[in-house]
Amino acid sequence: EPEVTQTPSHQVTQMGQEVILRCVPISNHLYFYWYRQILGQKVEFLVSFYNNEISEKSEIFDDQFSVERPDGSNFTLKIRSTKLEDSAMYFCASSVESQDYGYTFGSGTRLTVV
């Protein structure tokens, strides 16, 4: 079964440092997403990406966040200057056509900011 692959599985970083979370979506999927889940809380939308541009973003996705699809396979989330409250599980997801078809999620990157 096709998978969404995320690396690393766990990243520890110091407050103020930049981190890049990497994702390889399913190859024939066209829509890409980042969600996050703070421990014990709900899954929260960050950003959606289609046709090489952001199609929607949440209030969480401020100027510290950016996304990129640098080549035909990778989809990255960059956090420029991490804060303690950025500690969470970050999930990448992809969808074959749109969110109306449901997502396939990657296994997540656990980000710990110290």
Next chain:
Amino acid sequence: RKEVEQDPGPFNVPEGATVAFNCTYSNSASQSFFWYRQDCRKEPKLLMSVYSSGNEDGRFTAQLNRASQYISLLIRDSKLSDSATYLCVVNNANAGKSTFGDGTTLTVKP
């Protein structure tokens, strides 16, 4: 009011029981609906889409009532492996995102 509201749970049921989860959504323009399952510290996995006509997948039945803005998931003959958190997910028309409920935790006991 939350965009997506679920039964808080937790639900603790014996094996073989039938259990139902409810979910309400606030935006009448919502156009697609899903149930996901999330195991502890794992990613959400799509369980099933929810249609107005209702749909069934083995022991699982999902229903949508657009008039009442209500979604349900019924699990029959519960198995130990059904223990997980069940997430109600709603997509709004023209929105490039899905909104997740807080989840309802199910524990099936022997």
